[in-house]
Amino acid sequence: MHRLWILFKTEFNVWRHDPITAMGGIIPCLFILIAFALLFGGRLSFPIAVINNDRGDYGNLLIETFPEVISPLDNQPYYEVKPLSENQAWKAFEEYRIEGIWIIPEDFSERITSGKNPSIDMHFMNYNDDRAKNHRIYSAEILWAFYQEIGLSAPPLEMAEQYPLPEMVDWVSIISIGIVLLSVTLGGIFNMFILTYKAQMGKITLEMGLSPRSLAWVLVPKTVLATFFGLVTGTIFLVIIRVWLGFWPGGNIGAVWLIAGLVAVFWIQVALTFGLIAKNYMAGAIGSVLGAMIVFFIGGGLSMVRAHKDAVTWIAWLFPNTYAVDPIRDLVLFNTWPADFYPVLLKLLGFAVISVLLGSLFSVRKLRKLS
Amino acid sequence: MKRFSLLLQSEFKQFLTAPVVHLIAIIQPTLMYILMSVIMVVPTFEMRIVNPSSEIGNDFLAAVEEVGSPIGPDYIEPVLVDDAAPGYRQVVEILEIGEKPTALQRYGYIDSNLVKNLRNRLTASLLVLWNIELGDQGITIQEYPWLPNDIPYTVYFGMAMIPLAAYLAAAMIGGYLMAQEFESGTILTYRLCPTSPLLILAAKITRLLITALAAVVILYGTLGLITGVWSSSFLALLIILTPLILIASCIGLIAGMVTRSALPSFLIALASAFAFWLIGSGFGLAAGFSPVFEKISRLIPNTPVIEMLFPYFYFGRQVAAHPLGAKLQLAGYTITLSLVVILVYRARVLSKER
Numbered sequence: 149m150h151r152l153w154i155l156f157k158t159e160f161n162v163w164r165h166d167p168i169t170a171m172g173g174i175i176p177c178l179f180i181l182i183a184f185a186l187l188f189g190g191r192l193s194f195p196i197a198v199i200n201n202d203r204g205d206y207g208n209l210l211i212e213t214f215p216e217v218i219s220p221l222d223n224q225p226y227y228e229v230k231p232l233s234e235n236q237a238w239k240a241f242e243e244y245r246i247e248g249i250w251i252i253p254e255d256f257s258e259r260i261t262s263g264k265n266p267s268i269d270m271h272f273m274n275y276n277d278d279r280a281k282n283h284r285i286y287s288a289e290i291l292w293a294f295y296q297e298i299g300l301s302a303p304p305l306e307m308a309e310q311y312p313l314p315e316m317v318d319w320v321s322i323i324s325i326g327i328v329l330l331s332v333t334l335g336g337i338f339n340m341f342i343l344t345y346k347a348q349m350g351k352i353t354l355e356m357g358l359s360p361r362s363l364a365w366v367l368v369p370k371t372v373l374a375t376f377f378g379l380v381t382g383t384i385f386l387v388i389i390r391v392w393l394g395f396w397p398g399g400n401i402g403a404v405w406l407i408a409g410l411v412a413v414f415w416i417q418v419a420l421t422f423g424l425i426a427k428n429y430m431a432g433a434i435g436s437v438l439g440a441m442i443v444f445f446i447g448g449g450l451s452m453v454r455a456h457k458d459a460v461t462w463i464a465w466l467f468p469n470t471y472a473v474d475p476i477r478d479l480v481l482f483n484t485w486p487a488d489f490y491p492v493l494l495k496l497l498g499f500a501v502i503s504v505l506l507g508s509l510f511s512v513r514k515l516r517k518l519s
Numbered sequence: 520m521k522r523f524s525l526l527l528q529s530e531f532k533q534f535l536t537a538p539v540v541h542l543i544a545i546i547q548p549t550l551m552y553i554l555m556s557v558i559m560v561v562p563t564f565e566m567r568i569v570n571p572s573s574e575i576g577n578d579f580l581a582a583v584e585e586v587g588s589p590i591g592p593d594y595i596e597p598v599l600v601d602d603a604a605p606g607y608r609q610v611v612e613i614l615e616i617g618e619k620p621t622a623l624q625r626y627g628y629i630d631s632n633l634v635k636n637l638r639n640r641l642t643a644s645l646l647v648l649w650n651i652e653l654g655d656q657g658i659t660i661q662e663y664p665w666l667p668n669d670i671p672y673t674v675y676f677g678m679a680m681i682p683l684a685a686y687l688a689a690a691m692i693g694g695y696l697m698a699q700e701f702e703s704g705t706i707l708t709y710r711l712c713p714t715s716p717l718l719i720l721a722a723k724i725t726r727l728l729i730t731a732l733a734a735v736v737i738l739y740g741t742l743g744l745i746t747g748v749w750s751s752s753f754l755a756l757l758i759i760l761t762p763l764i765l766i767a768s769c770i771g772l773i774a775g776m777v778t779r780s781a782l783p784s785f786l787i788a789l790a791s792a793f794a795f796w797l798i799g800s801g802f803g804l805a806a807g808f809s810p811v812f813e814k815i816s817r818l819i820p821n822t823p824v825i826e827m828l829f830p831y832f833y834f835g836r837q838v839a840a841h842p843l844g845a846k847l848q849l850a851g852y853t854i855t856l857s858l859v860v861i862l863v864y865r866a867r868v869l870s871k872e873r
Contacts, residue, residue, distance in 0.1 A: 171786075172782075172786050175786060175790050176786065176789055176790040176793060179790045179791075179793065179794035180793060180794070180797065182794070182798075183793075183794050183797030183798045184797065186798060186808075186809075186811065186812045186815060186816075187797065187798075187802055187808060187812060188632075190808065190809025190810075190811050190812050191809045191810070192808065192809060194807075219635055220631045220634045220635045220638065221631050221632050221634075221635040222631075241665075242837075243837070243838065243839075244804060244806050244807075244838040245806055247807065260656065260658070263654070263655040263656040264655060265655050265657075265659060266656075266657075266658045266659070267658065267659040267660070267661050268658060268659075268660055268661065269661045269663060270660050270661065270662055270663065271663040271664075271665070272662070272663070272664060272665065273664075273665045273807075274664040274665055274666050274668075274669045274670065275665065275666060275670055275675060275804070275829075275833055275836075275838075276669075276670055276671070276672040276674070276675045276803070277561075277562050277588070277591055277592075277669040277670065277671055277672055278560050278562060278672050279803070279807065280562075280588060280591070280664060280669040281562035281588065281591075281594055281669075282639075284588065284594070284643070284662070285586070285594065285636075285639035285640060285642070285643045286639065287660050288639065288642050288643035288646045289638075289639060289642050291646055291658055291660070292642050292645070292646055292649075294658075295649065295653075295658075300653060300656065301652070301653070302619075303645060303648065303649040303652070304575060304578070304620065304648050304649065304652050305575060305579060305613070305620050305621065305622050305645050305648055305649075306616070306619050306620065306621040306622070307621065307622055307624070307641060307642065307645055308616060308621050308622070308623045308624070309623070309624050309625075309626070309638065310605075310623065310624070310625045310626065311626050311634065312605075312626065312627065312628060313628075316630070316631045316634060317628075317629075317630050317631065318630060318631045318632075319630045319631055319632035321630070322630040322632075338782070338786075341782060342782070345781075345782060430537070430540060430695065430781050430782070430785070431537060431538075431539030431540045431543065432539075433782070433785070434539075434540055434543050434544070434691070434695075434785055435539065435543050437785075437789065438543060438547045438789075441551075441789075441793070442547075442550065442551050442554060445551065445554075445555055446554045446555060446557075446558055451630070451632075451633070452607070452628075452629060452630065452633070454607035454608070454627075455607055455608045455627070455629050455633055458565065459558045459561075460558065461554060461557045461558055463554060464558075477628075478628065482628045484628065
């Protein structure tokens, strides 16, 4: 036990000498969170211009409807009508400073009143199909509200909704939990790098390889410390989210640590193994960090895996992050105990055990070979 | 010129000291694009609908099929179910609420973006029914899209990843190799050699430029093969990317010289590459997001580069509000960082104090 403690202290001292790298789990993740918050956290209303040629009142009524129809995405109107003249509007549209132009014809009110096929021209941006889709389905929201506003006969089917929480969880929060898991993953990987890269640079790996004792004495403290620091980075990130977005797992933090810790153990072994296989340790390090980044993007980092199962590629299912991210969202954002907690835990344990077994096998063989 | 050529050869030989790092830095964005293009957001959404038992329910199902793009895909793929529980996503059930036939959409634990998308699709379906009932009184939206077809998101996403590929390769390899010189002690050679520091830096940057362009070519080819969309001028693409690669090379070299350690310099290259990609119009043109985002995005070199690339992928359509300003901005960044890299080289490599 005393030997283990000495090794722990030695590893910890190595860690203390490279604080910038120890921040590897925080710095890139913080940049990514800020970037996504800027992307999707601000006002996302589509700026448009409305050219109202209507001789009657309905044109103005339609313009007044735009700010009243609120999107659940950001609690802002779907459209922001810019006060532009016709020439300014066309120029702005051509330079993509506005998303679209609605043109209300002069006989709009007259046709509504007399029931003669009223229509509106909608010029809109379709440089990507998602944006074009939004224009089409947002316009339906506007017309739905407008019909009610002008008192047309009731729709044949009314619309109602039920959301399981009093307040809706926003998209940036969903992404932020993906980033928490990325932070634990990168934290674990980077800390493993510090602990092993220095050993490689100082040729201590030679001593390790020559050691008459089991190499588990060397690998266990590294794995435990890297997992611990991975969890510390993840917790720091959770605090950032608590302050910024207001979510905190409360009494469920132990479960969050357990799930995230098992994911970290998997990646730490991957990093260690690749680092040693690649001879040039940094190559393995870079490979595992960029691999973890890719898994973040394809394995539920940006949206809930359960709600988009059909869009998750089979490769993503080969990594524990894809299984772990939604239960963590349940615990942190929705404050509910995940219905699939134990099945997920078993899967994550399986990933961790297999990676530790394979990782140790490869690492020990490599270290002994190097000697 | 001969000396420069020898320096350049020596720089390229450094590939042998870190072949895996080179391969990862060059191929990673392409790999990421291939994987993400599979899961990329598509306009067609599955919507679970409880098997209707009424006539209005069947009419609703017919209306659902109508929602979509006239020049593209349908927006709803109905999935008929018997269970009215929302599960992990949602379910729509046709009920009588307060004696009114109602389409009730129950959501699971999902986020506001998914709620928005599902709500919009339901509203669009119900509007189809309402318009049928209104007959000639119903309002028709005549659509005039900016481009003749709705372009798949994978095209924009791939185009916006090309600057990431260029930046990542230049910054990461530049930072890593520079830091390696300090770690392995070969930096002493630079200090002692009688060659001008400018020539050494020029060789380093030229080599990074060529390496980053290789990363660009790989991603560009993949984008073209996946989407069938090619730039109208390949040469223009390379010219537009050149200032960004110079900027990335300078940032990488500075990180390597300042930290003198491979891991932190890699960290700086990684964090800046992904932050620049995300903030620099990586997911959509900056003008399409919030005004605050757009202002910040315009400070990032990726945004003007993407706006300049845009016409070459999108039928010559311009989106840059200030094309000359964007060019000047890129030139300004390139010149400033080139000067900074020279100063840092003097301070960290040539200085007698280490």
